[in-house]
Amino acid sequence: MLNKIVCVALPGMAPFEFGVICEVFGIDRSDQGGPVFDFHVTAAEPGPIRTKLGFDIVVHEDLSAAADADLIAIPAYQAGTDVHPEILRVVREAEARGAWVLSVCSGAFVLGLAGILDGRRSTTHWMYTDELARQFPQTTVDPDVLFVEDGKVVTGAGTAAGIDAALHIVRKELGAATANIIARRMVVPPQRDGGQSQFIQTPVVKCQSDSFAAITTWMLGNLDQELTVDQLARKSLMSSRTFARRFRAELGTTPTAWLNRQRLLRAQQLLEETSQTLESIAADTGFGGAAVMRHHFVKVLQTTPTAYRRTFGALQPLR
Template structure:
């Protein structure tokens, strides 16, 4: 008989005036996860004190839970606020207490200021909404600020940049907890982009082309179907029918990364999927995703996840069948 899994508890802190969008993201995405037919997450929204909390949109939101919910959670998420330069000392104290208790702690948008004020981000890589990045850097110079990425994880701390990057952070957390298939299915059900690499830029200086002008889409699809092959930049350009320079420029415009950076990311993602969902030997996993050898697979997986491939696979073995709401684990 398999051990019954207890939902992972998430406390979302709402600083005043809170971003309603930031509150909706974790409630929606985490709420879609099912493990063995049961909710994978239990999400509680809390505030410095129960009652009405002003929002950045001018409405008041009634919050039932105070900060006592933080210590009952496994993960704490601090939402963004319209007053980021005035961290609430009660929230700062609660975040410190959660850190002392070994919780995973995340921030969305300007919520990073609360984490920085608590001292959690000293010497750590972190990000925030680009419009507030310089002020965070000025106030907290010990933070290794990554000003132009979607999200970044450094140890138990996960920070997202602005607005929709919170979606990417939540999908990253779901992937970490329950695997790629579940995260991708949640993305599909909520009509958002699948898991994107955290290092992708949070804003583009070059406007994206119209949908029909996504010239690299066919080549990306072709590459995904041929990840087991040693694809080169020249081969990608040849498939797209353009020069290497043109392909590189279009890839940057459409995805924010170079063709080979994108290709490596896809290889590692495929490796993670195979580790999560199969019992293939490591050398076969390496060949199937184009990473060559088991040693190369190990190096990339350790760099990306902090775990060896065997340890990464083992953490998913205990989960049993995980799905997203609206799907079935049965055929």
């Protein structure tokens, strides 16, 4: 049963992520057939809570409301700052009694500090995934997904992914129809495709020295060609084995993987900035055909070229 929801406000929290929790769980939608949750905003020390943006939110309830909550929700906050030990206690006790625990964005660090991510999969905003994994090595951090459910602990990725994570809990407990009512009122899709990989800006990896600068520059200028390791090695005046070994040592990946990543980046750019057809983009980037390009998009970005263009494209694509 999902009825009593407690959102824990903490110093340095992000207003948008806090608002996501309030929007999903705090609004009476009974006039549209939606749920009415017993919603509480609490704090370890009630009173003005200074947000990340410098203004205060006044919280009137203490953490006692969390004792029988069905869901404890932790918004994003300034990770690295101290967290009141009573907040960590509330999170631990909620997990122990089988209540849902939800974090949005950097709120995952609070769950990590409480110890409830140990032995679980988790996620957070892609900017913080490496740090989450470093601080809490007992959790397996997935940097690509919008949210992770492990048991009844749900960690959401960055910012708007908190909506996806919150609606997922509603869907699990109250059904798809109820989640759809909330999503429709919020004017968001009830369930998004893909993951946060598609939002990560990945620059072209630069060489640490000049030894491969010329060949990588040439590769970028000839992405539409079928480039083999043997061909690249000959152009670099090396044996194929030596070229592959030195390339990996210099750039941290294989020539084929590097090439595919640059083709993907170029395809993303063309999808965003042009109205070329998918087949044309696939040909220009060396994927050969739209089906092959789609395979790489789904594998790396967890989305399709069509969905990517719909999200990021500035121009209407040709049919």
